[in-house]
Amino acid sequence: MCFPLVPIWLTRCRPTSASAPDEPISQRCEGMTQVRFYATLEPPYARLETVPNSVDCGYVPPGGGGGEEPDPDPDPEPEVIWAGLWAPGGIPVTVSPQAEEAPAFVEADLYAGFPEGHPLAANRPLTFVSAVRATVAPSGVATLNLAPYLRSEVGALLSSGSRRLDLNSLTAQTEDVYVGYQLTMGGQIIAQGYALNSVLSTEQLVAYVAGRKLSPFGNVLPLWPGYEYQVSRLRADFTVEAVKGGPGLSGGGAYIYMPCPRYGLPVAWLSPEGGFGYWVFSGQPVHGDEVGEGQGTMKPKPRSCATAAGQPRR
Amino acid sequence: MEAYSGVFSEKAFVEGLRTLRRAVQAWYQPEGPGTEWVAIVLKAGTFPAYREGRRRYEATISFTEARPQLVQGQ
Numbered sequence: 606m607c608f609p610l611v612p613i614w615l616t617r618c619r620p621t622s623a624s625a626p627d628e629p630i631s632q633r634c635e636g637m638t639q640v641r642f643y644a645t646l647e648p649p650y651a652r653l654e655t656v657p658n659s660v661d662c663g664y665v666p667p668g669g670g671g672g673e674e675p676d677p678d679p680d681p682e683p684e685v686i687w688a689g690l691w692a693p694g695g696i697p698v699t700v701s702p703q704a705e706e707a708p709a710f711v712e713a714d715l716y717a718g719f720p721e722g723h724p725l726a727a728n729r730p731l732t733f734v735s736a737v738r739a740t741v742a743p744s745g746v747a748t749l750n751l752a753p754y755l756r757s758e759v760g761a762l763l764s765s766g767s768r769r770l771d772l773n774s775l776t777a778q779t780e781d782v783y784v785g786y787q788l789t790m791g792g793q794i795i796a797q798g799y800a801l802n803s804v805l806s807t808e809q810l811v812a813y814v815a816g817r818k819l820s821p822f823g824n825v826l827p828l829w830p831g832y833e834y835q836v837s838r839l840r841a842d843f844t845v846e847a848v849k850g851g852p853g854l855s856g857g858g859a860y861i862y863m864p865c866p867r868y869g870l871p872v873a874w875l876s877p878e879g880g881f882g883y884w885v886f887s888g889q890p891v892h893g894d895e896v897g898e899g900q901g902t903m904k905p906k907p908r909s910c911a912t913a914a915g916q917p918r919r
Numbered sequence: 920m921e922a923y924s925g926v927f928s929e930k931a932f933v934e935g936l937r938t939l940r941r942a943v944q945a946w947y948q949p950e951g952p953g954t955e956w957v958a959i960v961l962k963a964g965t966f967p968a969y970r971e972g973r974r975r976y977e978a979t980i981s982f983t984e985a986r987p988q989l990v991q992g993q
Contacts, residue, residue: 886922
């Protein structure tokens, strides 16, 4: 009697089937994963087996040990994550060498840029940064910290070829604040993701709601009429967009109008959340035709925000 | 150069502005919005901490322009 549970063995379900019980009736490769379907005459009637990193599907084990049994406990493809470049713990990647003779250290190749499929990949593909080494602890685990190598990979590209965070850059709020990375060992990717110029830990960043603004003020942004500024915003597709700080900004959040500063002095700084903080201080003019002889008698007239900004409005 | 934050009351602003104190890199726009950002070095500042029930906060900072060779980039 047949139980047409899945079409694939409906066609194979013959009571007098001579096929050996362990012979797959179908097998195929999905990338480096081998998928096999088995039919059985007794429950559960159908069985599915997958072998990630199957040698039969072209996977070459690290160390060149081809032809051996597939790794029974293969490492899954590392998840793509956001990580904080300035987090106290850096960007740690733990490796446990499986060799019989435990090596004294492990070495991996670090690449920075944007991987294929990312909108910025054409401008800045992944390029080799450095070989990263770490000693293996007595516990058999080595921890590679990627942050020191990646910090110099964010920022605006200077004519010298190095990068530096510079708010005068047109991309200061977007591609200057993060970079993709990939860590490979023996040709296999062991870590990948995006490093953001924040001090938040990976756990905090994973908990970030996509669309949240990268600002030290969270979702409550201060506004000064006449002073327009941009904030960076994380997106779910691992890109960062710049949005104008203001009530028209989508994505929710509150905006609070601040008192007009006298001689407004916009100040920006690296935000621990990534991106930049922004505040319009009120400064004292250092030079100008109103400055007296230092007797403290000068009393500059209060100006509106717009006038102080040099951008008359209304 | 000295600058004054104005009066504010939101907890997010109190905590957010305090991050300026620890920022390793900051800039200002001496010519106003839309003009060039100039790197600064923070000399001193008073940043109030948030306290339940307190409604008025204000901060002051004192800074100088960073000489180009002192701009570390991060």
